[in-house]
Amino acid sequence: MTPESAARRPGRRPGSADTRGEILAAARRVFAEKGFDKATVRGIAREAKVDPALVHHYFDTKEGMFAAAMRLPVTPHQVIPLLLEGPREEIGERLVRFILRATSAPETREPMVALIRSAMTNEQAATMFREFISNALLYQVADRLEVPHLRVEAAFAQMFGMVMARHVIKLEPMASATPDELVELLAPTVQRYFAG
Structure with a gap:
């Protein structure tokens, strides 16, 4: 795999200094639009333009992500x-x-x-x-x-x-x-x- 193709893989954005912050911002938008029950980790990852595994890396569960997004x-x-x-x-x-x-x-x-x-x-x-x-x-x-x-x-x-x-x-x-x-x-x- 070339460095260029690795950089194009989902969730592997080069140069992002605050991926966690971008995921939280995406989570706030998705939770606001869909509510807690209908929001999914995949949907939040898609909104943040990252791989779902990266979301799990920062936030073990959807509940943990909600608590962080809402600053609980x-x-x-x-x-x-x-x-x-x-x-x-x-x-x-x-x-x-x-x-x-x-x-x-x-x-x-x-x-x-x-x-x-x-x-x-x-x-x-x-x-x-x-x-x-x-x-x-x-x-x-x-x-x-x-x-x-x-x-x-x-x-x-x-x-x-x-x-x-x-x-x-x-x-x-x-x-x-x-x-x-x-x-x-x-x-x-x-x-x-x-x-x-």
């Missing part, structure tokens, strides 16, 4: 084990503490709040957020714990409401409550959803 501070592969490993009777506390930790620093909170705000005002963003949260996270946890989807969605709604009240609306005293105060208040309720 966590992926389902980080959250699911956190919820499933450890005593089942402590899931509520682990979940509340995790959400409080993930939203405590501006660099992790701001992307989450931005996605929430977008989902509240833009139907495409709402569809992407709904599909991602439901299929990549909530239903995975529900099925592994053998808990009805409705119960896991109720636990999510509790956490979503807390993030909204604390960081978007900034309701007091919730906005300034300590993590321990909120864990004590919310963990038993969240646990009830998982306990049945």
